Amino acid sequence: MKNVLFIVGSMRERSFNRQLAKVTEGMIADRCNVKYLDYRDLPMMNQDLEMPVQPVVERVRKDVVEADALWIFTPEYNFSYPGVLKNLLDWLSRPMDMSNFQNPSAALGKKVAISGAGGKNMTQSCRAKLTELLDFMKMDLMHESQTGIALGLEAWTKGELSLTDGQRAELQEQADAFCAFIEK
């Protein structure tokens, strides 16, 4: 079984993206061990805080390094990705051993997939910008399959994610593609 680390780009307790991650977990649980990254205590990037490496940064990087692959579930904020997610990725982009800038980051070459739930735009702009960022960080992004969910009225009124058959099928397709992708 592969070890997969889920990263939710929302800090909200009842986050639709966290709920989407839970649905996805059910789809791959027979093939992968799923863990959720807790990065709530990560400080805002500040180069003064990089050395010595803080325990929270070390723990977050360790979780990423130990995972065979990552899967990011994120809302779209103002046509882009949320600041908390960018902050996490900034920490993951830096060399783990700062004595030499050629040293690898925790994110380097890491397999990663993207999904998002949001408004009518289906997180399309967020996912496009995140694609650019993960490529820049030299991560191994699964480009060919992403899922974008436009939340329905029921979700907004009840606060609960409900997927249409089509959306569920799209997610299932990505889940299967992801499992094949991480075996490569």
Ligand SMILES: Cc1cc2nc3c(=O)[nH]c(=O)nc-3n(C[C@H](O)[C@H](O)[C@H](O)COP(=O)(O)O)c2cc1C
């Ligand atoms: C600062 C901010 C900006 C937002 N901008 C967008 C946006 O550009 N596109 C969109 O679809 N939804 C936008 N939303 C709405 C979010 O998609 C919505 O609140 C969603 O439920 C957040 O995801 P979560 O439930 O996982 O926390 C924005 C929300 C916030 C807080």
